[in-house]
Amino acid sequence: MEELLLAIALVVGLLLIPLGLPGLWLMVGSALLYSYAKPSISVWTIGALTVLALIAELIEFALSARYARKYGGSRRAGWGAIIGGVVGAFVWTPLPVIGPMIGAFAGAFVGAWVAEMTRGAEVRGATRVATGALIGRIVAVAMKVGIGLVLAVWVLLALWI
Numbered sequence: 600m601e602e603l604l605l606a607i608a609l610v611v612g613l614l615l616i617p618l619g620l621p622g623l624w625l626m627v628g629s630a631l632l633y634s635y636a637k638p639s640i641s642v643w644t645i646g647a648l649t650v651l652a653l654i655a656e657l658i659e660f661a662l663s664a665r666y667a668r669k670y671g672g673s674r675r676a677g678w679g680a681i682i683g684g685v686v687g688a689f690v691w692t693p694l695p696v697i698g699p700m701i702g703a704f705a706g707a708f709v710g711a712w713v714a715e716m717t718r719g720a721e722v723r724g725a726t727r728v729a730t731g732a733l734i735g736r737i738v739a740v741a742m743k744v745g746i747g748l749v750l751a752v753w754v755l756l757a758l759w760i
Contacts, residue, residue, distance in 0.1 A: 602758060605633045609751040616743050619688045619699035623652040623747055630754045640757045648750055655746040662739040663732045667711045670731025675714040680732035683710015707736040
């Protein structure tokens with residue numbers, strides 16, 4: 600029964616990731632709780648899962664900034680994309696289910712765009728940079744889902760090995 604609940608929590612965690620919600624942390628927390636109920640998941644596995652989740656969070660923030668710069672933006676645009684993504688996710692939280700995801704995508708775009716415009720860029724150039732930030736955010740979500748799959752497989756393998 601505990602294994603089924605853990606598997607459900609892992610699937611729910613995977614589904615939460617694209618929505619901008621803390622799915623990776625639900626997965627890590629579920630594995631930790633399971634390890635207290637049945638010590639078949641080692642402390643080292645829990646530690647490794649936590650490190651992977653932390654790395655995924657850092658990469659998520661960095662990718663919007665990196666893509667904004669890749670598309671010709673300044674450091675300011677990179678920071679605008681990061682701050683805009685975080686603010687957008689919080690502002691859109693009241694919209695059930697998809698609000699944080701829409702907010703994070705829109706926020707990364709708007710943050711990079713505003714940052715470029717305040718430094719004197721033309722509208723076309725600022726839009727190109729903001730599009731890069733949006734693409735970076737999309738790539739970041741895909742990367743986090745991939746890491747989420749790795750976490751889920753790792754936890755399930757730890758149960759049976």
